Amino acid sequence: MARKGAQSSEVRAQLVEAANQLIREHGCHAVTAGRLAERVGLKRQIVHYYFGTIDELFVAVLQQEGEKARARFVQALDADQPLRTCWEQANNASAHLLEFMAIAMHSESVKRELTRYADEFRDIQTEALRRYLERRGVAPSVPPVVTALIMASISQAFALEEALGISKGHAETLDYIEEVLSAFEATGKSFATAQS
Amino acid sequence: MARKGAQSSEVRAQLVEAANQLIREHGCHAVTAGRLAERVGLKRQIVHYYFGTIDELFVAVLQQEGEKARARFVQALDADQPLRTCWEQANNASAHLLEFMAIAMHSESVKRELTRYADEFRDIQTEALRRYLERRGVAPSVPPVVTALIMASISQAFALEEALGISKGHAETLDYIEEVLSAFEATGKSFATAQS
DNA sequence: TTGCAGTTTTAACGAGTGATATACGAGGTA
DNA sequence: TACCTCGTATATCACTCGTTAAAACTGCAA
Numbered sequence: 001m002a003r004k005g006a007q008s009s010e011v012r013a014q015l016v017e018a019a020n021q022l023i024r025e026h027g028c029h030a031v032t033a034g035r036l037a038e039r040v041g042l043k044r045q046i047v048h049y050y051f052g053t054i055d056e057l058f059v060a061v062l063q064q065e066g067e068k069a070r071a072r073f074v075q076a077l078d079a080d081q082p083l084r085t086c087w088e089q090a091n092n093a094s095a096h097l098l099e100f101m102a103i104a105m106h107s108e109s110v111k112r113e114l115t116r117y118a119d120e121f122r123d124i125q126t127e128a129l130r131r132y133l134e135r136r137g138v139a140p141s142v143p144p145v146v147t148a149l150i151m152a153s154i155s156q157a158f159a160l161e162e163a164l165g166i167s168k169g170h171a172e173t174l175d176y177i178e179e180v181l182s183a184f185e186a187t188g189k190s191f192a193t194a195q196s
Numbered sequence: 197m198a199r200k201g202a203q204s205s206e207v208r209a210q211l212v213e214a215a216n217q218l219i220r221e222h223g224c225h226a227v228t229a230g231r232l233a234e235r236v237g238l239k240r241q242i243v244h245y246y247f248g249t250i251d252e253l254f255v256a257v258l259q260q261e262g263e264k265a266r267a268r269f270v271q272a273l274d275a276d277q278p279l280r281t282c283w284e285q286a287n288n289a290s291a292h293l294l295e296f297m298a299i300a301m302h303s304e305s306v307k308r309e310l311t312r313y314a315d316e317f318r319d320i321q322t323e324a325l326r327r328y329l330e331r332r333g334v335a336p337s338v339p340p341v342v343t344a345l346i347m348a349s350i351s352q353a354f355a356l357e358e359a360l361g362i363s364k365g366h367a368e369t370l371d372y373i374e375e376v377l378s379a380f381e382a383t384g385k386s387f388a389t390a391q392s
Numbered sequence: 393t394t395g396c397a398g399t400t401t402t403a404a405c406g407a408g409t410g411a412t413a414t415a416c417g418a419g420g421t422a
Numbered sequence: 423t424a425c426c427t428c429g430t431a432t433a434t435c436a437c438t439c440g441t442t443a444a445a446a447c448t449g450c451a452a
Contacts (some may be wrong), residue, residue, distance in 0.1 A: 006429075029302055032408065043432060048410070102298055104360050106225050111360055118362045126365070145365035146372045150350060157349035164300050164307055166314045169322070169341035176342045176387070191372070191387055201399075228439065239401055244441065 012050045014040045019061045028099040031058070055107045062100055062110060066117045069093060074124065082128040083184045086151050087177065094152075094159035122148055138188030147190040201246035208246045210236045215257045224295040227254075251303045258296055258306060262313045265289060270320065278324040279380045282347050283373065290348075290355035318344055334384030343386040 006012070018039040022031045033044040033054065040046070051057040069089075076085045104111040122145065129144035140147075154177065158170060184190045201208055214235040218227045229240035229250065236242070247253040265285075272281045300307040318341065325340035336343075350373065354366060380386045 009430085011430085027301060033410095034408075044408095045411095045432065045434095046430090049431070053410070101356060101360060102301070105223060105298070115361050118357070118360070119364050122364045142372060143365075143368045146369045149353070149365040149369050150346070153349045153353035154346060156356070157345070157352055160297060160352070161314070164297060164314070165311050168315050168318045169339075169345040172339045173342045173345050176338060180387075191376075205399090207399085229441090230439075240439090241402085241441085242400065245399075248441095250440070 009050065011040060011042070011046065015047060015050060015057065016060050016064055019057055020065065023061070023099050024096065028058075028103045055103075055109050058100075058103050058107065058110050059113050062113050062117070065096070066113075070117075070121070070124075073121070077124065077128040081181075081185055082125075082132045083147065083151070083190065084181050086125050086129075086148060087155065087181060090152050090155035091158070094155045095163065098156065098159055098163070122152075125152075133188050136188055141189040141192035150191060200248065205246065207236060207238070207242065211243060211246060211253065212256050212260060215253055216261065219257070219295050220292065224254075224299050251299075251305050254296075254299050254303065254306050255309050258309050258313070261292070262309075266313075266317070266320075269317070273320065273324045277377075277381055278321075278328045279343065279347070279386065280377050282321050282325075282344060283351065283377060286348050286351035287354070290351045291359065294352065294355055294359070318348075321348075329384050332384055337385040337388035346387060 015036055018036050019031050022035060022039075031054065033047040036047050036057075037044040047054065047057065051060065073085075073089050076089060079085060100110065100114055104114045125148040126145040129147055130140070133140050133144070154173065158173075161167065161170070180190055211232055214232050215227050218231060218235075227250065229243040232243050232253075233240040243250065243253065247256065269281075269285050272285060275281060296306065296310055300310045321344035322341040325343055326336070329336050329340070350369065354369075357363065357366070376386055
């Protein structure tokens with residue numbers, strides 16, 4: 001590897017943005033040096049000048065989007081219904097997140113970064129739910145981290161299945177989730193079992 | 197495309213098996229004509245003689261594994277604890293299923309086949325849960341299809357996160373799932389909300 | 393033996409990848 | 423003015439991949 005482009009370069013920022021758009025519009029497999037260069041009006045080698053490898057570019061995109069998402073999320077969680085916020089934000093992010101997971105499957109550097117964000121977001125959600133219940137003086141019917149994980153799981157499965165055109169049971173589950181959210185807002189209970 | 201190899205060919209079956217193993221061992225991205233041919237001791241163009249495109253090979257693998265899985269599943273569901281069976285079978289299949297989903301993301305033919313199986317499996321699960329509750333004379337606390345979808349979602353999320361090395365909240369959620377299964381076996385209730 | 397059907401290999405194309413070496417231009421400096 | 427350096431951009435190489443077309447090999451039957 002020879003020299004590398006400056007972090008502050010305009011072209012560099014354009015490449016990150018182009019990669020981000022390509023991921024959103026056509027999925028991660030659409031991100032190639034050729035297509036990226038096309039979008040910024042240069043030759044494909046420019047990508048390697050600024051990022052060395054495509055993986056490093058992905059890491060840059062993930063960091064940028066991760067920070068943006070966290071800012072939005074932390075702000076939204078301060079509103080009064082944290083579980084509803086978790087559900088809504090998960091629905092917004094799941095499709096995009098899945099693309100990064102697909103990349104992470106065969107890229108150690110992206111995997112490291114994504115794992116970091118995943119743990120962080122789950123902590124943020126768990127803590128928000130815990131504080132909410134504490135404020136209301138309700139003991140958690142289920143560990144908050146479980147509630148957060150299940151919400152994220154369902155949202156992710158929806159994103160995956162919608163992308164593939166599977167929709168059996170989705171409408172019923174959406175109704176159910178709405179029930180869970182209402183119940184949580186009324187009583188603080190989320191996925192309580194008959195035993196607990 | 198010229199002529200195509202016979203369905204009954206030995207080499208053809210070897211290629212399907214090689215693809216299946218490659219998916220299990222190294223994920224769908226590891227399936228290339230070169231690696232497949234290496235495993236059967238021939239040149240890489242042999243793949244196209246038998247399958248035309250790699251996608252067609254994936255469809256063949258999916259059909260073979262799908263039929264096997266369905267046979268196992270239908271048999272297991274006849275045992276007396278259908279929800280536990282759903283959970284266990286989902287845990288066995290999720291990692292493999294995710295690979296096929298990744299393929300389906302950019303292959304229409306695989307997508308069609310996978311969607312068909314997904315709908316079918318969800319129907320089988322839903323019907324098994326419905327019959328179980330009916331047998332026990334319990335009204336569903338939640339539509340059976342919702343219970344099936346949530347179980348599948350959590351299992352899938354686990355598979356995805358484990359593949360990436362994310363584990364926050366997994367232990368707590370496994371405990372919770374065990375509670376849900378016990379409660380279902382005792383009372384027929386799964387994810388009942390405070391409202392219902 | 394000849395010929396044919398099924399099978400396999402050779403050859404080639406286009407698109408993708410990472411990496412290295414080189415060309416270009418602006419700025420400062422001797 | 424001539425030189426040098428640094429940031430930027432391009433050219434080119436070597437490789438893998440999927441795919442297609444055509445040639446070569448196989449065994450069997452007429």
